[in-house]
Amino acid sequence: xxxxxxxxxxxxxxxxxxxxxxxxxxxxxxxxxxxxxxxxxxxxxxxxxxxxxxxxxxxxxxxxxxxxxxxxxxxxxxxxxxxxxxxxxxxxxxxxxxxxxxxxxxxxxxxxxxxxxxxxxxxxxxxxxxxxxxxxxxxxxxxxxxxxxxxxxxxxxxxxxxxxxxxxxxxxxxxxxxxxxxxxxxxxxxxxxxxxxxxxxxxxxxxxxxxxxxxxxxxxxxxxxxxxxxxxxxxxxxxxxxxxxxxxxxxxxxxxxxxxxxxxxxxxxxxxxxxxxxxxxxxxxxxxxxxxxxxxxxxxxxxxxxxxxxxxxxxxxxxxxxxxxxxxxxxxxxxxxxxxxxxxxxxxxxxxxxxxxxxxxxxxxxxxxxxxxxxxxxxxxxxxxxxxxxxxxxxxxxxxxxxxxxxxxxxxxxxxxxxxxxxxxxxxxxxxxxxxxxxxxxxxxxxxxxxxxxxxxxxxxxxxxxxx
Amino acid sequence: xxxxxxxxxxxxxxxxxxxxxxxxxxxxxxxxxxxxxxxxxxxxxxxxxxxxxxxxxxxxxxxxxxxxxxxxxxxxxxxxxxxxxxxxxxxxxxxxxxxxxxxxxxxxxxxxxxxxxxxxxxxxxxxxxxxxxxxxxxxxxxxxxxxxxxxxxxxxxxxxxxxxxxxxxxxxxxxxxxxxxxxxxxxxxxxxxxxxxxxxxxxxxxxxxxxxxxxxxxxxxxxxxxxxxxxxxxxxxxxxxxxx
Ligand SMILES: Cc1ncc(COP(=O)(O)O)c(C=O)c1O
Numbered sequence: 001x002x003x004x005x006x007x008x009x010x011x012x013x014x015x016x017x018x019x020x021x022x023x024x025x026x027x028x029x030x031x032x033x034x035x036x037x038x039x040x041x042x043x044x045x046x047x048x049x050x051x052x053x054x055x056x057x058x059x060x061x062x063x064x065x066x067x068x069x070x071x072x073x074x075x076x077x078x079x080x081x082x083x084x085x086x087x088x089x090x091x092x093x094x095x096x097x098x099x100x101x102x103x104x105x106x107x108x109x110x111x112x113x114x115x116x117x118x119x120x121x122x123x124x125x126x127x128x129x130x131x132x133x134x135x136x137x138x139x140x141x142x143x144x145x146x147x148x149x150x151x152x153x154x155x156x157x158x159x160x161x162x163x164x165x166x167x168x169x170x171x172x173x174x175x176x177x178x179x180x181x182x183x184x185x186x187x188x189x190x191x192x193x194x195x196x197x198x199x200x201x202x203x204x205x206x207x208x209x210x211x212x213x214x215x216x217x218x219x220x221x222x223x224x225x226x227x228x229x230x231x232x233x234x235x236x237x238x239x240x241x242x243x244x245x246x247x248x249x250x251x252x253x254x255x256x257x258x259x260x261x262x263x264x265x266x267x268x269x270x271x272x273x274x275x276x277x278x279x280x281x282x283x284x285x286x287x288x289x290x291x292x293x294x295x296x297x298x299x300x301x302x303x304x305x306x307x308x309x310x311x312x313x314x315x316x317x318x319x320x321x322x323x324x325x326x327x328x329x330x331x332x333x334x335x336x337x338x339x340x341x342x343x344x345x346x347x348x349x350x351x352x353x354x355x356x357x358x359x360x361x362x363x364x365x366x367x368x369x370x371x372x373x374x375x376x377x378x379x380x381x382x383x384x385x386x387x388x389x390x391x392x393x394x395x396x397x398x399x400x401x402x403x404x405x406x407x408x409x410x411x412x413x414x415x416x417x418x419x420x421x422x423x424x425x426x427x428x429x430x431x432x433x434x435x436x437x438x439x440x441x442x443x444x445x446x447x448x449x450x451x452x453x454x455x456x457x458x459x460x461x462x463x464x465x466x467x468x
Numbered sequence: 469x470x471x472x473x474x475x476x477x478x479x480x481x482x483x484x485x486x487x488x489x490x491x492x493x494x495x496x497x498x499x500x501x502x503x504x505x506x507x508x509x510x511x512x513x514x515x516x517x518x519x520x521x522x523x524x525x526x527x528x529x530x531x532x533x534x535x536x537x538x539x540x541x542x543x544x545x546x547x548x549x550x551x552x553x554x555x556x557x558x559x560x561x562x563x564x565x566x567x568x569x570x571x572x573x574x575x576x577x578x579x580x581x582x583x584x585x586x587x588x589x590x591x592x593x594x595x596x597x598x599x600x601x602x603x604x605x606x607x608x609x610x611x612x613x614x615x616x617x618x619x620x621x622x623x624x625x626x627x628x629x630x631x632x633x634x635x636x637x638x639x640x641x642x643x644x645x646x647x648x649x650x651x652x653x654x655x656x657x658x659x660x661x662x663x664x665x666x667x668x669x670x671x672x673x674x675x676x677x678x679x680x681x682x683x684x685x686x687x688x689x690x691x692x693x694x695x696x697x698x699x700x701x702x703x704x705x706x707x708x709x710x711x712x
Contacts, residue, residue, distance in 0.1 A: 074570050401625035403603045411570035420602040467578050
């Protein structure tokens with residue numbers, strides 16, 4: 001059964017919990033509703049004099065760092081609740097990109113001149129930052145890719161095609177993102193391997209007991225998400241890895257929705273491969289990473305051929321560079337990788353544990369608030385003392401298409417949520433729907449964002465019902 | 469909020485005389501403010517054509533094309549069919565452009581969604597699914613013996629139904645060549661729910677129009693006795709996108 005996030009002391013805080021005292025920036029003010037600083041923070045919320053005094057939440061503290069949030073959309077204050085699709089970027093990241101292009105843009109690992117040396121140094125420093133962030137034992141275990149999708153494909157086309165044989169089994173869950181399913185369908189087609197899918201249990205969580213039962217000597221690889229981008233559930237990766245290793249299978253963790261929101265420690269999880277995308281963790285688009293244990297990476301053939309990934313090229317053959325260069329053919333996304341490094345500095349400065357604690361509070365507040373909307377169905381587990389949800393909710397409201405909801409929320413209320421299948425069609429099929437709406441938060445969201453969203457959602461529902 | 473706040477509509481769906489009285493009265497009841505404008509010669513001409521297409525009407529495809537626009541009702545009607553689709557496109561764009569508030573554009577679409585001829589649940593066939601929409605949209609196309617295109621569409625989303633309703637109003641009964649001539653960028657000004665340019669995975673206008681054009685192209689090829697193109701749908705789509 002599922003339940004806790006490894007390496008994280010999970011406790012469900014009460015609503016008074018998210019009072020974050022940041023020594024550097026903390027100003028003692030009422031937490032909520034605001035009675036102070038109305039012009040910048042109140043944003044349309046009436047002050048309730050009875051509110052207990054408290055510090056500002058992490059959301060209020062960090063909002064000023066995200067210039068994009070301070071705008072109006074369709075005449076309303078922008079409420080950005082599509083963070084699972086992509087996160088916003090703090091000024092520190094935007095500044096790092098600008099600084100790179102203004103001061104030391106140059107190709108890496110190629111020139112001996114000053115700019116190239118500096119770009120190379122910063123690019124490799126970014127790798128080191130990623131490595132430290134997820135506690136890899138060596139930064140050579142980090143391969144920069146374009147995104148998580150490319151990282152998964154890299155493993156599929158190199159490790160997968162080399163190691164997976166006819167009738168071998170690849171074990172996944174029905175809740176995987178398409179980018180963690182399709183590459184393995186291609187591998188299965190090419191190798192004759194079989195894909196097996198773990199279904200959801202009664203709590204709408206991938207059934208980990210069932211997953212363990214399905215493991216066998218035939219299982220060569222387990223591909224699982226850490227946090228589901230639809231269900232908001234969290235899988236006990238450490239436990240899964242232990243069982244998978246028992247039967248000799250490797251584990252690839254899709255950590256797209258966990259790395260941006262909580263402490264992820266690859267050594268503690270003991271995952272063989274782990275992938276994530278920069279753009280979901282406050283970094284630029286165009287870069288992501290693959291973590292792979294060094295012995296695995298060293299034995300893997302190259303993915304793409306080109307410059308950078310070779311050691312010597314002869315006309316008929318080449319010898320390959322050591323990882324990670326072996327897997328980074330051509331000029332990489334240098335500025336973006338450096339921007340990712342800046343994002344990691346920013347996140348680490350706030351503290352991943354602090355971010356996570358605040359998001360657990362937001363998650364519960366979001367879930368409880370949404371539950372009050374009539375005729376709603378929220379997917380995934382109900383939060384409880386032993387079930388922690390990520391700060392996102394996918395839902396449907398009877399007889400209104402989620403895309404219609406999302407369209408009206410955007411056009412009339414400036415609220416940005418996602419609708420559709422969220423690249424998880426098998427999961428939606430399993431849930432018996434073709435689409436859902438999803439509100440997903442990050443640490444720069446606030447209780448007011450959630451309140452505004454719920455109010456807008458109720459208005460949206462009555463709008464569509466008036467047309468019935 | 470309530471539907472009575474919908475501003476006066478410029479486009480009117482006037483069920484063709486052949487449409488069943490049952491469904492037209494249902495529609496009247498649903499939209500009590502629906503006022504039928506006097507048809508100009510062009511619409512009469514169009515209705516005459518649609519009346520002559522008995523077989524398709526018998527198969528349940530009605531022609532919701534007869535309409536009158538407040539803007540253009542007094543203009544001299546062009547005689548060529550090719551100008552009709554272009555005119556309608558212009559009118560559609562004008563109508564939506566005249567609605568400054570996004571909410572009014574949404575309301576207008578819902579208004580047209582209610583006018584989309586009913587579609588049988590059982591005809592929501594996988595083959596008719598329009599690829600690439602964030603909602604489920606089904607489009608069926610037929611060519612009548614005069615070479616005119618007849619379309620039916622449905623969606624599980626009311627807003628998408630509104631898009632379909634407008635596209636069907638514009639293209640149903642048109643010649644294949646006219647259907648194929650419409651450029652997706654021409655619909656950019658009818659922006660509801662999507663911003664900017666049309667080439668997005670979530671743009672229903674774009675996807676439904678492309679689906680209609682793809683089906684039209686296939687029917688043209690079939691009629692000319694050629695083997696249908698065996699390309700991946702996505703390849704066809706991108707070819708259209710380039711030309712569109
Ligand atoms: C769980 C999960 N896996 C994989 C991805 C793919 O990420 P990207 O599109 O950045 O490669 C996403 C992003 O939507 C995701 O949420």
